[in-house]
Amino acid sequence: MITIIKYTFKEMLKKRAFLLVSILSLLYLSIYAFGLSRIFEHPSNSIYDIIFQSQILSAGLFFANFIVAFLVVLTSVNAISGEIESGTIYSILSKPIKRYELVLGKFIGLSIMIVLYSSIMFLSVVGLNIWFGSKISFGWDNILKGLFFFDLGPIVFLALIIASSSIFSTINTGIIAIMAYGIALVGGVLEQIGTAMQQSQVGAFGLKSGESLINAGIITSLILPTDVIYRKMTAELLTQSSGISFMTQGLFGGMSQPSIYMFIYIFFYVVFLLYYGAKRFSQRDL
Amino acid sequence: MVLEAQNLTKQFNGKGGFKEVTLSVEKGQVFGFLGPNGAGKSTFVKTMVGLLHPTSGFAWILEKPIGTVESREKVGFLPENFRYHDWMTGKELLSFHAELYKIKNPGKKIDELLELVKLKGHENKLIKNYSKGMQQRIGIAIALLNDPEIVFLDEPTSALDPVGRIEVREIIKQLKSQGKTVFLNSHLLSEVEMVCDEVAIINHGRIIAEGKLEELLKEHTHVEMIVSDYTTELIEKISHLSKEFQFKEGKLSFKVEDKEKIPLIAKMVIEAGAKLYQLNTQTSSLEDLFINLIGKDEMS
Structure with a gap:
């Protein structure tokens, strides 16, 4: 399996998609840095400024997260199915290796690369905010916890793609990945709106509608829990040691935090997807 | 027996593939598996090396049931539609496959094989820059990396020029002299005739003749x-x-x-x-x- 991990990692580095996303990321970080340099030109200490700065940070992380998801799709959508479609799989699986080793090897190899990339993106966005004089005081624990959840989302997304790529064709996996990510994103927004409606006490009708939206969000989180992990990330990053949280504000933050049960679900979600993908792949005729 | 199949069947939704194949291949033989296109030759080989799951029947390679990791330990395989990771160089590709076989310090073996398949001097080129014939040659080198007891060669000369074909024939003879078993899938009958000891002819998924080549020809x-x-x-x-x-x-x-x-x-x-x-x-x-x-x- 170590061989598969090693060569998967190597292959990703040599892929044109990786180069493309890297250039895109540099471009994004440059534009973001330019924006920050203008925003922080006239610093002040008002609470509104701090809230605004938290929004700028959240927006930066939201789009960085989006680029990482883009990289996950581009580099892993054909991880297994591409090997089958091109015929390279014949010379690999006729060797004395088990099929699950290929699935897990691909997952781990891609995970290492994605975690590295995702961490660079996260630390760059947070680092740029600190560099330009953001008034949000981050503790190391905020940054490390935020980093953990920022990296976790793409890994969960990768598990879905690898499982799908082990069972379906590259095109079908691409459709599944994009649809699932879109549904999770929309579901997350609906859940936020639902929570806002409940919190703003818009009457019995509003409360009921809010609850329906929250339920819709929970269901989409079960399909692909990336949005829920993203919200946990913003909560961990922006909740101060004093207990004051800036995460409850705005479009890119989150009004509700996922429960511990959701994270237990996420753990089993990843394990199940990899197990099921490997099992179905082992039963496939190639 | 190096290879044994008993009533082995592989069908796709009740169609295609091969039916109730029973055959055995002795150690040190060059066994020719012949048949027209679509007769089930490649399906049989792919089933033997664990890429396809048999519908029914049993088969063993070196007394290990097919489909198990153990059955593939001493097996070399050149697929018919050979395709390799084209982002690697020839040498990287051989190292990758050597690692899959868990071969320690494969450097010397890789050099020997590059020499054998006449790719010395091309080992640092990317596979995507290899011609089809060169890719087939490196495929043969991959199939021989683990010093296999049995080598499955599925149409090993389909992309080679006449000189390349002669070279492959020599490699097969060399393997035979080393006591290796070669299972040769081919529809190039003259080629089979020159190197094979035994043949089986398959048509519509069924074996219609099998035996020592000499005996089969003597009958006619x-x-x-x-x-x-x-x-x-x-x-x-x-x-x-x-x-x-x-x-x-x-x-x-x-x-x-x-x-x-x-x-x-x-x-x-x-x-x-x-x-x-x-x-x-x-x-x-x-x-x-x-x-x-x-x-x-x-x-x-």
């Missing part, structure tokens, strides 16, 4: 005789001993299944007091045999 020796002063009784006796018998004005033309019948027939002619002016024998080529058997199978 064509004989022509010119005789005079013969009796009707003599001609009748010869016709009973042969197949496809034809007789016209002292000229006899027939086929015998066993070459030993030829001196017997000559003796009969002499003992019957007839004069034997000419006796020509012509052993069928594998191509004749193949076309004959496939034709008969299609008719039935």
Whole structure:
């Protein structure tokens, strides 16, 4: 399996998609840095400024997260199915290796690369905010916890793609990945709106509608829990040691935090997807 | 036995593939597996190396049930539609496959194989810059990396020029001299005839003939005789001993299944007091045999 991990990692580095996303990321970080340099030109200490700065940070992380998801799709959508479609799989699986080793090897190899990339993106966005004089005081624990959840989302997304790529064709996996990510994103927004409606006490009708939206969000989180992990990330990053949280504000933050049960679900979600993908792949005729 | 299959069947939704194949291959043999396109040759090989799951029946490689990791430990395989990771160089590709076989320090073996398949000097080129023939050569090198006991070569010369074909034939002979077993899938009958000890012919997924190549060809020796002063009784006796018998004005033309019948027939002619002016024998080529058997199978 170590061989598969090693060569998967190597292959990703040599892929044109990786180069493309890297250039895109540099471009994004440059534009973001330019924006920050203008925003922080006239610093002040008002609470509104701090809230605004938290929004700028959240927006930066939201789009960085989006680029990482883009990289996950581009580099892993054909991880297994591409090997089958091109015929390279014949010379690999006729060797004395088990099929699950290929699935897990691909997952781990891609995970290492994605975690590295995702961490660079996260630390760059947070680092740029600190560099330009953001008034949000981050503790190391905020940054490390935020980093953990920022990296976790793409890994969960990768598990879905690898499982799908082990069972379906590259095109079908691409459709599944994009649809699932879109549904999770929309579901997350609906859940936020639902929570806002409940919190703003818009009457019995509003409360009921809010609850329906929250339920819709929970269901989409079960399909692909990336949005829920993203919200946990913003909560961990922006909740101060004093207990004051800036995460409850705005479009890119989150009004509700996922429960511990959701994270237990996420753990089993990843394990199940990899197990099921490997099992179905082992039963496939190639 | 290096390879054994008992009533092995692989079908796709009840169609295609192969049915109830029973065959065994002894150590050190070059075994030719022949058949027209779509007969089930590649499906059989892919089933043996664990890429396809059999529908029913059993098979073993080196006494290990197929589909298990152990059964593939001493196996080399060159797929028909060979494709390799084109982002690697030739040397990287061989190192990758050596690692999959868990070969420690494969450097020397890689150099030897590059030399054997005539790719020395091209090892640092990317696979995507290799010609089809070069890719087939590196595929053969990959199949031999683990010093296999049995090598499955599925159409190993399909992309090679005549010189390359001769070189592959030499590699096969070399493997045989080292006591290795080669399972050769091919529809290039002349090639099979030159290197194989035993063959099996498959059509519509079923084995229609199997045995030592020499024996199979011996079954189809064509004989022509010119005789005079013969009796009707003599001609009748010869016709009973042969197949496809034809007789016209002292000229006899027939086929015998066993070459030993030829001196017997000559003796009969002499003992019957007839004069034997000419006796020509012509052993069928594998191509004749193949076309004959496939034709008969299609008719039935």
